Amino acid sequence: MNRSLTRRVLAGAAAGALALGLVACSDDGNDGSIDETVTSSAVTSEADASDSSETASESAAESASESEGAEGETQEIETAGGEKVAVPGALAKAIEEHESDFGQVTDVEEGENGTVATFENGDRIVYSEETGPVELVGKIGETWDEQGGLDAEIGLPTEPEKDASEATGWTQEFQNGTISWIDEGSGFGADIQQN
Numbered sequence: 001m002n003r004s005l006t007r008r009v010l011a012g013a014a015a016g017a018l019a020l021g022l023v024a025c026s027d028d029g030n031d032g033s034i035d036e037t038v039t040s041s042a043v044t045s046e047a048d049a050s051d052s053s054e055t056a057s058e059s060a061a062e063s064a065s066e067s068e069g070a071e072g073e074t075q076e077i078e079t080a081g082g083e084k085v086a087v088p089g090a091l092a093k094a095i096e097e098h099e100s101d102f103g104q105v106t107d108v109e110e111g112e113n114g115t116v117a118t119f120e121n122g123d124r125i126v127y128s129e130e131t132g133p134v135e136l137v138g139k140i141g142e143t144w145d146e147q148g149g150l151d152a153e154i155g156l157p158t159e160p161e162k163d164a165s166e167a168t169g170w171t172q173e174f175q176n177g178t179i180s181w182i183d184e185g186s187g188f189g190a191d192i193q194q195n
Contacts, residue, residue, distance in 0.1 A: 080104035080120055087127075091115060094125050094133035111150035126156050131175070135160045139181040140172045143190040147179075154179065154194055 075092035076084050085108045087095070095105055095117055103120025114128030116136075123137040134157040136144060147154055155175025164171045169182030177194035
């Protein structure tokens, strides 16, 4: 028999003897039940593991709640003109993400229905608690401005613009309808469809 196999057999025998010793020790004349100390420590270990799991879950929930709260709080941004303006946290985050493409914010307008941040290139991010921050760019943005902007009957944008599926151009969904900038063969123009 080789040494490796001999060691394995001896280790298995030692483990078996230890297990039999624990069982023998646990039956010390009680009513034949397992030793309360062994059971108690096993239950304590399970309870500790459960407590650790609950604590980890609670910590994760608190962290998620704190990060949501941070986006809900106002944060101060600086416009291209050096003016400091307080905006909702989610809008501040969106502004930071778009500055490399849109330039700095030149103006922030707050209204009853939401907030709009206008960038150096003329594009905007429109924000409300209901819609979150949504990009509003190009001719659709200009058309929205002409319709009343934050007070437009069509409402605020609910998702970014996308390519028009049935025509050449773009379309964007709003709270109360759709604004499209499409070419129907005679040149581009705005198409406003309210719900």
